Amino acid sequence: MTLKLRLLLTIIPLVVVGILIMAVVALQLGVNESRQALTTVAEEKLSIENRQTGDAIRRYIDTVDSQIRIMSSESQVEQAASAFISAFDQYTAQRGPLSSTQQNSLNAYYSEDFASRYQQRNNQALPRPLSLVEPLTANARSLQHDFIAASDFPIGEKDSLYNLSNGTEYAVLHDQYHDYFRTFLNEFGYYDIFIADAQTGNIVYSVYK
DSSP states (O other): OOHHHHHHHHHHHHHHHHHHHHHHHHHHHHHHHHHHHHHHHHHHHHHHHHHHHHHHHHHHHHHHHHHHHHHHHSHHHHHHHHHHHHHHHHHHHHHOOOOHHHHHHHHHIIIIIIHHHHHHHHSSOOSOGGGGTTTOOHHHHHHHIIIIITOSSOTTOGGGOOOOOSSOHHHHHHHHHHHHHHHHHHHHTOSOOEEEOTTTOOEEEESOO
């Protein structure tokens, strides 16, 4: 075997190995650069989406805040709030206390209808449903019986009741203002609208009851 042939047989494998090593290194560098580029693009996209989502949430909150401020400052709403608080405080005195049958009806609503809906939504039973009734004032119990337990409308549709026609000031006010608040709620997609007595913490009106 000539010296030239020996040199070729020695050099060629080294060159091939060198080329393979360079190819592997180049491929690895290319993969790393591609991965980094894709990661950077993904991070930038997520960052943009995050800012857009944050801006959308802030705009929504600002819109809701403006709606609430404007609505709460309207003279009609102020008059309604004042009137509902007074009517709430006088409700039982005007309609009379709950009879034992009516109290049982209210208890049954919590232990059956309300407890059943609670279990459906939470996948667990509601412990002691009547514990929600026990701390209620006489006025709260009377109103909850008349507008919720005794209502023919199912849970989630209690807002369909307008006028009890029971001669109380509250029933008259409810018939007068309920459509206004219900329309506002449906127009802007609110969960509910409440009127609260800031002095006692009582919820004196709720669209969905």
